[in-house]
Amino acid sequence: GAGVSQSPSNKVTEKGKDVELRCDPISGHTALYWYRQSLGQGLEFLIYFQGNSAPDKSGLPSDRFSAERTGGSVSTLTIQRTQQEDSAVYLCASRSGTIVSYEQYFGPGTRLTVT
Amino acid sequence: SQQGEEDPQALSIQEGENATMNCSYKTSINNLQWYRQNSGRGLVHLILIRSNEREKHSGRLRVTLDTSKKSSSLLITASRAADTASYFCATDSANSKLTFGKGITLSVRP
Numbered sequence: 644g645a646g647v648s649q650s651p652s653n654k655v656t657e658k659g660k661d662v663e664l665r666c667d668p669i670s671g672h673t674a675l676y677w678y679r680q681s682l683g684q685g686l687e688f689l690i691y692f693q694g695n696s697a698p699d700k701s702g703l704p705s706d707r708f709s710a711e712r713t714g715g716s717v718s719t720l721t722i723q724r725t726q727q728e729d730s731a732v733y734l735c736a737s738r739s740g741t742i743v744s745y746e747q748y749f750g751p752g753t754r755l756t757v758t
Numbered sequence: 759s760q761q762g763e764e765d766p767q768a769l770s771i772q773e774g775e776n777a778t779m780n781c782s783y784k785t786s787i788n789n790l791q792w793y794r795q796n797s798g799r800g801l802v803h804l805i806l807i808r809s810n811e812r813e814k815h816s817g818r819l820r821v822t823l824d825t826s827k828k829s830s831s832l833l834i835t836a837s838r839a840a841d842t843a844s845y846f847c848a849t850d851s852a853n854s855k856l857t858f859g860k861g862i863t864l865s866v867r868p
Contacts, residue, residue, distance in 0.1 A: 647800075676855065676856070678858075685846065685858045685859050685860040685861055686801075686846065686848075686856075686858040687858075688855050688856065688857065691855050699855065702855075732799065734800065734801070736801075746791060746803040746806055747791075747803065747856060748803070749793075749800040749801040749802070749803075750800055751799050751800040752799050752800055
């Protein structure tokens with residue numbers, strides 16, 4: 644079956660503009676995660692959705708970042724008033740069910756460049 | 759903050775040799791996972807070891823976990839050029855979000 648997909652694959656934007664990044668998780672996966680990977684850095688957790696529960700937003704770096712997940716499926720990560728330090732690869736992952744021992748399936752990522 | 763810390767940061771070996779990568783972490787975990795990343799894009803899950811397990815095998819991969827030392831190792835036997843990638847350990851704690859290390863860059867010379 645189809646894996647996790649993300650769009651766009653690359654996004655170049657000017658400082659100060661807003662951007663929206665999209666994630667389509669694997670069908671039926673109730674858990675969805677957003678991570679950020681900066682050049683030479685590990686992956687930084689941003690936000691976690693599990694079913695209808697309130698999302699875990701503890702990783703969002705500032706109030707310019709927000710995310711929503713509509714209908715328990717597609718998720719959108721929005722960055723307002725982008726800054727150059729927002730340049731990174733944004734990765735989405737989904738996981739089946741609520742059992743924490745299940746692996747996460749990652750999408751190919753969106754490479755964001757803020758000029 | 760980084761939970762897992764891998765070492766070495768970079769490893770270069772000859773095809774056919776074994777590659778050993780280590781990971782240390784700080785807090786208690788439910789499980790520890792290893793992922794591979796090619797070309798700085800999506801990650802591929804390799805293997806998961808639960809906190810009550812000590813060793814696990816999958817093909818050419820062998821992972822060990824020592825919870826008393828809060829450390830894990832990933833062994834790739836008979837390495838191939840196609841194993842060239844970045845490898846990350848990730849710990850899964852009670853809140854079910856993964857915390858990744860900065861990764862190890864493995865180069866396998868043909």
